[in-house]
Amino acid sequence: MDNQSLDPRVKRLKLDADGKLVTIQEGENWNVFEVFHQEKRGAHHEHVGSVHAPSAQLALVFAKEQFGRRKKCVNLWVVRSADILALDVEDEDMFANNADKTYRDASGFKVMEKINKFKGKK
Amino acid sequence: MYGGGYIFDEQSKRPLQTQLEDDPVKLADFERRIAAGEKIEPGDWMPVDYRKQLIRLIEQHAHSEIIGALPEGTWITRAPGFKRKLALIAKVQDEIGHGQLLYNAAETLGKSREMMINDLLNGKSKYSNVFNYPAETWADVTVIGFLIDAAAIVNQVANSKGSYGPYCRALERICYEESFHLKQGHDAFIELATGTALQRSMVQDALNRWWQPIMHFFGPPDKTSVHSEKLMRWKVKMASNDDMRNQFLDSYVPKILELGLTLPDPGLRKDPETGKWLFSDPDWDLFMKVINGGGPCNSERLGVRKWAEENGRWVRKALMDNNQKKSFPVA
Numbered sequence: 001m002d003n004q005s006l007d008p009r010v011k012r013l014k015l016d017a018d019g020k021l022v023t024i025q026e027g028e029n030w031n032v033f034e035v036f037h038q039e040k041r042g043a044h045h046e047h048v049g050s051v052h053a054p055s056a057q058l059a060l061v062f063a064k065e066q067f068g069r070r071k072k073c074v075n076l077w078v079v080r081s082a083d084i085l086a087l088d089v090e091d092e093d094m095f096a097n098n099a100d101k102t103y104r105d106a107s108g109f110k111v112m113e114k115i116n117k118f119k120g121k122k
Numbered sequence: 123m124y125g126g127g128y129i130f131d132e133q134s135k136r137p138l139q140t141q142l143e144d145d146p147v148k149l150a151d152f153e154r155r156i157a158a159g160e161k162i163e164p165g166d167w168m169p170v171d172y173r174k175q176l177i178r179l180i181e182q183h184a185h186s187e188i189i190g191a192l193p194e195g196t197w198i199t200r201a202p203g204f205k206r207k208l209a210l211i212a213k214v215q216d217e218i219g220h221g222q223l224l225y226n227a228a229e230t231l232g233k234s235r236e237m238m239i240n241d242l243l244n245g246k247s248k249y250s251n252v253f254n255y256p257a258e259t260w261a262d263v264t265v266i267g268f269l270i271d272a273a274a275i276v277n278q279v280a281n282s283k284g285s286y287g288p289y290c291r292a293l294e295r296i297c298y299e300e301s302f303h304l305k306q307g308h309d310a311f312i313e314l315a316t317g318t319a320l321q322r323s324m325v326q327d328a329l330n331r332w333w334q335p336i337m338h339f340f341g342p343p344d345k346t347s348v349h350s351e352k353l354m355r356w357k358v359k360m361a362s363n364d365d366m367r368n369q370f371l372d373s374y375v376p377k378i379l380e381l382g383l384t385l386p387d388p389g390l391r392k393d394p395e396t397g398k399w400l401f402s403d404p405d406w407d408l409f410m411k412v413i414n415g416g417g418p419c420n421s422e423r424l425g426v427r428k429w430a431e432e433n434g435r436w437v438r439k440a441l442m443d444n445n446q447k448k449s450f451p452v453a
Contacts, residue, residue: 005422006256007196015425022243022428024236028438032229032451049292050226050451052235054441066219070299082449089165 033059034084037067038075045077056080144169156357161287164230164453175358177231178247180289184224185242185249189423191217193257194266202260209306213267216299223295226451227288234450243428250274251409252335254417261314261321261328267307269332269374273339275300276370277361285357288453315381322383329378330386337387337404338412340367371399 005011030052036045048067053059059078068076087094102108148167155162162168191214198214201207225235241247252270257263275297282293314325341363344350353359361369372392378385389402412420 005196006258009199010196010422010426013426013429015422015429022431024239024243024431026234026236028435028442029235029239030438030442032226032449034452047453049223049295050453051222052226054438054443058441065215066222069215069219080449081452084452086165086452089163090167 030054032081033063033078034081035059035063035067036077036079037063037073038077039072041074045075050081051078053078144171153355156285156355160285161290162285163287164451169356171352172356172358173231175353175356176286176289177228177233179358180224180228180231181233181238181241182248182250184221184228184238185247186253187217187221187224189242189249189253189427190270191221192423192426193253193255193419194263197257197260197263200260201263206310210263213303213306216303220292220296220299223292224289227286227292230288230451230453232450239431243424243431245415245424248413251338251413251417252332253423254412254419255332255335256419258331259324259328261324262332264307264310264314264325265328265332267303268311269307269336270339271300271303271307272374273336273370275304276366276373277340280360280366283357284360288451291453312381315383326383329383333386334404334408337367337401338406338409340364340370342406342409343403368399371401375399 031054032050033053033056034050035048037048038045051059051062051066053062056078060076063076063078067073145167149169152162152166152168152172162172194210194217195214198207198210201210225238228238229235238247242249252266257266278293278297278300282290282297284290311325314321344362344364350359350362354362371390375385375390387402389400392399411417415421
């Protein structure tokens, strides 16, 4: 194939020299790792996305390029996506009555009302 | 960059059978959640067609980022000056990073990265049409960096308010980085537009050549659009092609004209009554021809992408650990 590129570097490549179809085998782009970044010391590590890498060590290198090249970042974690155990999203109703349990919250205890009532009686 | 507003629709030989498979109760609940502004996450139940259309949309967006970096990447060695080279390298790295973010978002829907790249390489999956045109001079790079990025931002800001969580999160990150791209593109464009007579004629020439691809960018007019209504109800598509094109023209035509540059469309003007821009129809037959492989750079772009896959394979293989089991991103 005659390569008519305006770019001298592309022109030097032998593009599609044998005309064969290029097929990537399943798994050739490695495995998926979830990435967690820490914006500053003392903050939580937060999930920011994922990278493809052949090992955890290289996942860290790629994560630094992908998620640490702008803004503040002081630390990164990676973990294989397959190793994350999560609840089924369809089960979110198990948390539905959390907000009803006022006895778990400071706001569930109305101390001032009683104090004021007591003071008012005196 | 680079998600084009227009997402190429594969010619389907079979009628859509998806609604037959969707449980109507779950579908109603799904639509209620979207209408209420809730996000859909990877493990959620979703209509078959929602999944299919999202994969198509996000995958084509990812391919556009990767292919879109090619015409600019070739200009790194020839960019005028050290600062411009550094900025262009940073931008090209961002675009490749955006491709990675988007591939990951698409993978959460169940299509593997390898499958997506194979579909790109064998022509089954498309990318934004603008990248099938050559960047002939440095002025072309400034027009791409300013106007194509601006057009992409209009589209991506709209899509970032869509219904699918992983895509929205990827787009938020992308839009943040795009603001630098637009600024550096605008800066390079202004430098030529406010420069010598030769520089101005270069940028005018580039504008003349790129205007039609830019008008193509958001896709055919709404009146010819096939299944927009459902996609908009599902918040897969957030704004119509015509609305996005009008928003782009509204923001950027004045910025071009105020520099004393012209646009190669005598019919381009704002209708004072409707506030909408009027323009001569770009050649939509040409648009379809270029999408289907007939543009000046289609074979070069895919050729370079194939070359990279083939010549990078030994590196990927050398690093491969065969004991690793393949998995998909969780969010």
